[in-house]
Amino acid sequence: MKIKISRPNIFLIAISTFLLIFVVLFSFLVLIPKGKEYRVQRLDVKKLNSELRQYQDYNDEILSKLKELQKKNRHTITAFENIFNPDRFEKQNKKYFLSLKLSKIQRTKKYEESFDTYEVNTTSKISSPESFYNFLDSINKSDWIISVNFPIHFKRDKDVISSSFTMKVYVVSKDTKKIK
Amino acid sequence: MSYSYIKPRKKSAITVELKFVFVFFGVTIFMLFSVYGFLSFKGYRFSKESERIISKQKHLENSISKMKEQIAFIEKESMVAEQIHTKNSVLKDSISNLFDLIPQRITLSEAKLLKNGLILYGITPTKDVYNFMLQAPLRSIFTKTYSSFYPEKNGWLRFVSTNYVEVENDMFVEENTDEN
Numbered sequence: 001m002k003i004k005i006s007r008p009n010i011f012l013i014a015i016s017t018f019l020l021i022f023v024v025l026f027s028f029l030v031l032i033p034k035g036k037e038y039r040v041q042r043l044d045v046k047k048l049n050s051e052l053r054q055y056q057d058y059n060d061e062i063l064s065k066l067k068e069l070q071k072k073n074r075h076t077i078t079a080f081e082n083i084f085n086p087d088r089f090e091k092q093n094k095k096y097f098l099s100l101k102l103s104k105i106q107r108t109k110k111y112e113e114s115f116d117t118y119e120v121n122t123t124s125k126i127s128s129p130e131s132f133y134n135f136l137d138s139i140n141k142s143d144w145i146i147s148v149n150f151p152i153h154f155k156r157d158k159d160v161i162s163s164s165f166t167m168k169v170y171v172v173s174k175d176t177k178k179i180k
Numbered sequence: 181m182s183y184s185y186i187k188p189r190k191k192s193a194i195t196v197e198l199k200f201v202f203v204f205f206g207v208t209i210f211m212l213f214s215v216y217g218f219l220s221f222k223g224y225r226f227s228k229e230s231e232r233i234i235s236k237q238k239h240l241e242n243s244i245s246k247m248k249e250q251i252a253f254i255e256k257e258s259m260v261a262e263q264i265h266t267k268n269s270v271l272k273d274s275i276s277n278l279f280d281l282i283p284q285r286i287t288l289s290e291a292k293l294l295k296n297g298l299i300l301y302g303i304t305p306t307k308d309v310y311n312f313m314l315q316a317p318l319r320s321i322f323t324k325t326y327s328s329f330y331p332e333k334n335g336w337l338r339f340v341s342t343n344y345v346e347v348e349n350d351m352f353v354e355e356n357t358d359e360n
Contacts, residue, residue: 008195008197008198009197011198012195012197012198012201015198015201015202016201016205019201019205019208019209020205022209023205023208023209023212026209026212027212030216031212031215031216031219034216034219034220034223035219037219037223038219038222038223038226041222041223041226041227041230042222042226044226044230045226045229045230045233048229048230048233048234048237049233051233051237052233052236052237052240055236055237055240055241055244056240058240058244059240059243059244059247062244062247062248062251063247065251066247066250066251066254069251069254069255069258070254073254073257073258073261076257076258076261077254077257079261080257080261114253114256115260129275129276129279132272132275133272133275133276136268136269136271136272136275137269137272139268140265140268140269145260145261145264146264146268147264147267147268148268148271150293150294150295151292151293151294151295152271152275152292152293153290153291153292153293154290154291154292154293155289155290155291156288156289156290170260170264172257
């Protein structure tokens, strides 16, 4: 028996087969890989978002720690940034001395790489050692970070004590300020 | 002359079946391309989102490392300030202890507090008073003690007491961190 297929039917079958092959190939070679890629990208974004949230939380935590430290050490931070003003220092501390004179403000070597130090020679007259103790207490609360250094010289001069000593003023160095 | 009783119908290359096949595959291909377009668009959006998240993460990383530096510096400032304040307090106690050391019968005219020593000038009624009441406690503090006496017109003795320490942790030794 001979099957006779008309020409339009052959054309129809050929077109259908061609389109079917195109659909199958497009699906397997393009669409499915694209779908997989989409799924991977979606997971990546989800992962990145979760990491970002962690970064954000950590950032907030560090920021609050920094704010707290800044609040707690406000006086110290300001004191390190203040430029030493001899007139203001004399005005603030003259109550402890009968006379107070500052001289020779000179820059000395760096302290711990981050701080510049200035040496100030001081000559003064006090009525009793108590005044000097009060002065030492007060410089810990002053507007600058100051240490009193040796040599300290006390000499009796009738009813008063002449004293001379050096002070070291610590300020944040300019290089460190730039970094901040 | 006609050979048929019916009228000839027009024949087209696009038959009904072919139309059906075209519609079916047309819809299928349209859906496939739509899905592809959707996936491509989403992929583009995901890659943009990833870029944004990564850039924000980098920004947060920088911000965190900068804040950490600031925290470390504030802690350093606080530590240095604390050291300096402690040093001033220790100095105050040292001077107070020195003046407490001087007995009532001996009068000091001058005192030099050095980095690693102490020089005292004063008047004593007798050598024994000096030896028992001042030199003995000084010897317990300093490793080397030298004394010299000069007679006064009223019979009292003017003395110069030079005292040094060799150990670094003595109360009169300035902290060496300044030199580092």
